[in-house]
Amino acid sequence: MRDSVYYKQAELLLRILPIINTEVDFALKGGTAINFFVRDMPRLSVDIDLTYLPMSERETALEGISKSLLAISGKIKKMFPDSQISSKKIHPSDSLSGLIIRRGDATIKIEPNLILRGFIFAPQVRSFSKKAQDMFETAVSMKILSEAELYGGKICAALDRQHPRDLFDVKFLLDSGGFKEQTRKAFIVHLISHPRPMVELLNPNFIDTRDIYEKDLKDMMLEKVEYEELVETRNRLVQVIINSLTPEEKNFVLSVKRGEPAWGLLGLDGVENLPAVKWKVLNIKNMHPTKHKKAFEKLRVFFFDR
DSSP states (O other): OTTSHHHHHHHHHHHHHHHHTTOTTEEEEHHHHIIIIISSOSBOOOEEEEEEOOOOOHHHHHHHHHHHHHHHHHHHHHHOTTOEEEEEEOTTSOOEEEEEEEETTEEEEEEEESSSOSOSSOOEEEEOOHHHHHHHTOOOEEEEOOHHHHHHHHHHHHHHHOOHHHHHHHHHHHHTTOOOHHHHHHHHHHHHHOSSOHHHHHSOOOOOOHHHHHHHTGGGBSSOOOHHHHHHHHHHHHHHHHHHSOHHHHHHHHHHHHTOOOGGGTTOTTGGGOHHHHHHHHHHHTSOHHHHHHHHHHHHHHHHOO
16 A cells, blocks of 8 residues: 555645645645545545635635635745646636646645635534554644535535545445434535536436546555445435435425525525525526426426426
């Protein structure tokens, strides 16, 4: 494991995380937060996915994200003079949207989400898992999104991309009975924020991802999970969601699809102020009436008339 490219990537990632943590407007999310800080490292993770916490307007947010990434880039270069840093930019502006760090055989990406900004539940400071501390001989504390929010986003990603890494992470959640109220509500917020039609996430067309499993997951697992188990996890996830959503939650999702969100049905304060939610509702309201009616009916039938 220590000779693998994934180990070298994870080792570089973990040395960079304390630099990320100096930027107060970012919180860690995704597989790195889940596998290094929430779970006891069932697999390695090699990307730094970030949430920009302020719920400012888009241009202000992009300026803030770019400024923070520039500061991070400078600190990494100071710590690792032999590193190569490439910037991803938002064209046609010069605003930074991400960083690619190369050092020796290791390459990692730092990617804030430009649309999913803000947070549902308060972020937490968590410590590196015991297994990770032992393997990498280091201790790291990091501000991460709440566990419910981490998994709410992870579930949406698993339904959307069906990537084996996402399904691997979801498997450990389902096995521990973790699709509870806060996680369910966080998932709903991510569902109504997603650019794809909601019914396509709730009722996905399954795809074969065995090649991706072999290439992008198999060698980074510390707890072995077979591909067939991930297929079963995907099937189980779809059923768990539809069986767990309450009538109020289904009606809330439908109200969003109608373009008239009944925020009280969800029972979470401030969701209406999240930039991604506002953008999705605006897009729904701007749909062609015939197309909108058809899409709404498709979702209603999925919830109540199957």
